[in-house]
Amino acid sequence: MFEKILNAVQKPTRYIGGEYGAVYKNPAEVKIRFCMCFPDLYEVGMSHLGMRILYHLKNTREDTWCERAFMPWDDMAAEMEKHNMPLFALESRDPLGDFDMLGFSLQYEMSYTNVLEMLRLARIPLRSADRTEGFPFVCAGGSCAMNPEPMADFIDFFIIGEGEEVNMEILDAYGEWKDSGKPKAAFLETVAGIAGVYVPSFYEPVFDGDRQTAVRRLHPAAPEKVKKRIVEDMDKCYFPETQIVPYGEIVHDRISLEMFRGCIRGCRFCQAGMIYRPVRERSPERLLELAEKLIAQTGYEEISLLSLSTSDYSCLAPFTEKLLDMTEEKKISLALPSLRIDNFSMELMQRIQKVRKTGLTFAPEAGTQRMRDVINKGITEENVLESARIAFAGGYKNIKLYFMIGLPYETDEDVAGIPLLAKKVVDVAYELPKQKGEKPVQITASVSSFVPKPHTPFQWEAQNTAAQLRDKQRILCETVRSKRLTINYHESKLSVLEGVFARGDRRLGAVLEKAVGLGCRFDGWSEHFDFNRWQKAFADCGVEMERYTRARETDELLPWEVIDCGVSRTFLLRERDRAQKGEVTPNCREKCSGCGAAAWKAGVCHA
Amino acid sequence: MHKYIVRYSKRGDAKFVSHLDFLRLIQRAMRRAELPLKFSEGFNPHPCLSFAHPLGVGITGERELFEVELTAPCPALAAQLAPKMPRGIEIVEAVPCEKNRFSAVSRAEYTVLPETLPTADQLDAFMKKTEILTEKKTKSGVKTADIRPDIFDARIEDGTLFLRLATGSQANLKPSTVMDAMGEHIPGYTPGFCRYTRLRLTDAENKEI
Numbered sequence: 001m002f003e004k005i006l007n008a009v010q011k012p013t014r015y016i017g018g019e020y021g022a023v024y025k026n027p028a029e030v031k032i033r034f035c036m037c038f039p040d041l042y043e044v045g046m047s048h049l050g051m052r053i054l055y056h057l058k059n060t061r062e063d064t065w066c067e068r069a070f071m072p073w074d075d076m077a078a079e080m081e082k083h084n085m086p087l088f089a090l091e092s093r094d095p096l097g098d099f100d101m102l103g104f105s106l107q108y109e110m111s112y113t114n115v116l117e118m119l120r121l122a123r124i125p126l127r128s129a130d131r132t133e134g135f136p137f138v139c140a141g142g143s144c145a146m147n148p149e150p151m152a153d154f155i156d157f158f159i160i161g162e163g164e165e166v167n168m169e170i171l172d173a174y175g176e177w178k179d180s181g182k183p184k185a186a187f188l189e190t191v192a193g194i195a196g197v198y199v200p201s202f203y204e205p206v207f208d209g210d211r212q213t214a215v216r217r218l219h220p221a222a223p224e225k226v227k228k229r230i231v232e233d234m235d236k237c238y239f240p241e242t243q244i245v246p247y248g249e250i251v252h253d254r255i256s257l258e259m260f261r262g263c264i265r266g267c268r269f270c271q272a273g274m275i276y277r278p279v280r281e282r283s284p285e286r287l288l289e290l291a292e293k294l295i296a297q298t299g300y301e302e303i304s305l306l307s308l309s310t311s312d313y314s315c316l317a318p319f320t321e322k323l324l325d326m327t328e329e330k331k332i333s334l335a336l337p338s339l340r341i342d343n344f345s346m347e348l349m350q351r352i353q354k355v356r357k358t359g360l361t362f363a364p365e366a367g368t369q370r371m372r373d374v375i376n377k378g379i380t381e382e383n384v385l386e387s388a389r390i391a392f393a394g395g396y397k398n399i400k401l402y403f404m405i406g407l408p409y410e411t412d413e414d415v416a417g418i419p420l421l422a423k424k425v426v427d428v429a430y431e432l433p434k435q436k437g438e439k440p441v442q443i444t445a446s447v448s449s450f451v452p453k454p455h456t457p458f459q460w461e462a463q464n465t466a467a468q469l470r471d472k473q474r475i476l477c478e479t480v481r482s483k484r485l486t487i488n489y490h491e492s493k494l495s496v497l498e499g500v501f502a503r504g505d506r507r508l509g510a511v512l513e514k515a516v517g518l519g520c521r522f523d524g525w526s527e528h529f530d531f532n533r534w535q536k537a538f539a540d541c542g543v544e545m546e547r548y549t550r551a552r553e554t555d556e557l558l559p560w561e562v563i564d565c566g567v568s569r570t571f572l573l574r575e576r577d578r579a580q581k582g583e584v585t586p587n588c589r590e591k592c593s594g595c596g597a598a599a600w601k602a603g604v605c606h607a
Numbered sequence: 608m609h610k611y612i613v614r615y616s617k618r619g620d621a622k623f624v625s626h627l628d629f630l631r632l633i634q635r636a637m638r639r640a641e642l643p644l645k646f647s648e649g650f651n652p653h654p655c656l657s658f659a660h661p662l663g664v665g666i667t668g669e670r671e672l673f674e675v676e677l678t679a680p681c682p683a684l685a686a687q688l689a690p691k692m693p694r695g696i697e698i699v700e701a702v703p704c705e706k707n708r709f710s711a712v713s714r715a716e717y718t719v720l721p722e723t724l725p726t727a728d729q730l731d732a733f734m735k736k737t738e739i740l741t742e743k744k745t746k747s748g749v750k751t752a753d754i755r756p757d758i759f760d761a762r763i764e765d766g767t768l769f770l771r772l773a774t775g776s777q778a779n780l781k782p783s784t785v786m787d788a789m790g791e792h793i794p795g796y797t798p799g800f801c802r803y804t805r806l807r808l809t810d811a812e813n814k815e816i
């Protein structure tokens with residue numbers, strides 16, 4: 001029957017497993033069956049490094065077999081329903097309902113509907129309260145777990161922060177609980193005591209109108225605040241030396257080498273820059289060792305360096321030198337994303353791609369200096385133009401510039417500054433001496449809509465409405481015209497919903513359930529996104545989106561403040577204040593700003 | 608230059624791996640095996656491989672083959688490569704070869720396991736037709752063609768249907784097209800869901816490539 005199903009779908013390799021590096025065990029010989037669930041397509045999920053790390057980590061345990069499940073595309077979901085086949089894990093093909101524990105990766109708010117849909121396809125009750133004894137535990141982690149409340153009705157427990165250590169502690173506890181024969185509640189009591197675990201059913205939020213006013217703790221095992229976990233020493237931290245090599249091309253089909261976690265910069269809009277503090281680097285020696293092993297084990301022809309900001313790695317020059325010696329010899333290509341454009345990086349790029357000149361990307365984020373100071377993006381217009389000069393001189397023709405609109409304290413002038421700056425980049429190309437027959441440059445400004453995120457200095461700010469965003473998009477298009485300049489912007493309604501769930505509270509659980517019932521899924525995919533359905537779901541539940549997009553008072557309890565991400569409220573408020581004044585805060589290497597992350601004895605704070 | 612012909616089987620779910628993905632898969636397996644590979648020139652050097660004739664998605668392959676170029680002799684090629692393969696792909700043998708005969712491919716042998724086999728009489732009648740017009744999917748769209756000249760053999764053997772079909776650059780007939788045609792031209796016969804296996808590729812004299 002499975003064969004018949006596979007014959008009827010578009011990309012059967014999404015569903016078959018068995019890739020090189022996939023882990024197979026005898027189910028009779030393990031005590032714990034875990035399934036990592038990624039609420040998006042296989043090619044998206046398999047491109048996520050965290051998913052790969054935790055998969056192999058859990059499989060290092062003899063008592064555990066960790067498998068994978070992804071959200072099936074429409075054709076597959078329809079075939080499975082037609083043949084009455086519940087959602088299954090790729091390796092054993094056993095239905096998810098047979099597992100001990102399911103672990104969802106929450107990387108994007110607009111994939112929440114897919115989490116619910118995956119449970120529905122697996123015929124597992126959506127709400128934790130309805131999953132009686134015998135159903136698997138459902139846990140979740142990932143950056144979206146930093147505000148667990150919108151998903152709190154569906155998830156038994158959340159893992160907050162980096163998972164390498166805490167996942168193992170949870171599995172230890174599970175093994176013991178399974179032997180004990182105690183009811184499910186006993187296991188939840190135990191994990192609630194593990195640092196970094198949030199069990200939502202032990203907390204009851206209290207609401208008054210739009211606001212959440214308090215949280216009642218219902219169980220003595222539940223800590224007042226759940227502090228995120230981090231790995232203190234990146235060199236000692238587990239990193240899989242064997243990895244799965246998918247058949248079909250996935251989004252990031254290469255080796256990802258994680259250089260460091262965190263970011264020294266402190267851009268005020270950026271959640272990653274706050275929640276992954278402090279910066280902790282892997283040593284060049286460890287990275288080279290991993291690179292060599294991964295190249296040999298996977299056979300991949302490309303390796304990519306992963307971090308929030310490649311240029312900030314402290315020994316980038318000597319490290320890339322050695323890495324290139326290795327990759328050139330082995331005929332492996334090297335990708336360096338999020339690299340600042342300067343003379344060093346141009347030399348590096350020359351060495352990497354001796355002939356081909358692909359496009360470059362650059363992220364000024366805002367169009368005017370005032371706005372860049374507000375968001376603490378420590379670059380000047382001259383930096384941008386100089387980078388462009390270097391890139392054009394180096395023979396690059398296509399430059400993509402990333403910007404945001406809808407930022408706090410933004411004026412129409414700031415919005416107009418975006419196309420004006422992009423046009424100045426075009427003009428830089430005209431100033432340079434021309435060679436005959438040379439191709440003209442092409443500049444793309446990609447403009448996304450800002451979404452205020454929890455645990456950032458902008459968490460209190462009002463989010464722009466779809467109408468406001470549309471007005472700003474109009475300014476983008478009408479300010480300058482140039483054949484050499486293309487301006488792209490995103491669907492503003494999607495950003496609004498993203499913001500609703502990013503800063504949502506527990507009352508959104510009902511809306512999510514409703515939306516899934518109305519057919520919402522794959523909401524991050526434009527061919528699926530249907531705002532009308534969402535409007536209906538909100539209306540049916542009597543919930544207004546404005547409740548979540550509004551400005552928050554600083555004396556208000558924020559729904560995600562049950563989570564302690566290591567950065568203090570005082571610091572966030574101080575940063576917000578500086579943003580209002582347009583004051584720039586130095587990066588962690590120039591001067592510590594006392595954000596609170598130094599409480600861990602790790603990384604840049606103690607360098 | 609040291610050329611080798613590698614013969615392999617592609618069974619189980621691996622049959623769903625498309626030819627393009629399979630090419631990438633073999634290239635990576637070659638790198639994993641740390642062989643003295645000869646690389647192509649260009650920005651993205653890749654191992655020099657060539658396949659005899661692509662196997663359609665969903666078809667099991669018993670004795671498929673490709674050629675690889677190495678910079679040094681490698682007598683243990685098969686043994687080195689075998690453990691580097693994903694599930695379902697097995698290396699049958701690897702033999703040195705001066706010049707491959709891939710251009711001589713003109714036929715392929717298949718076994719088909721349909722839900723219902725045609726009876727011997729039904730098959731006989733089908734094969735006695737001088738012309739079998741059916742819809743054939745080609746690169747340029749669907750067109751009606753006479754497929755009878757491209758069916759060299761069709762018989763029932765050990766509860767499966769054996770087919771010998773034109774394959775290669777001159778003429779190419781997919782076994783599923785034959786099964787569709789049987790459903791269309793044999794009165795009262797519906798093959799239902801079919802499983803296909805390509806046994807081997809041969810030249811015009813039915814000698815294995």
Ligand code: SF4
Pocket residue numbers: 277278279587588589591592593594595596597598604605
């Ligand atoms: S404590 Fe200081 S150095 Fe450490 S992350 Fe915070 S601001 Fe940066």
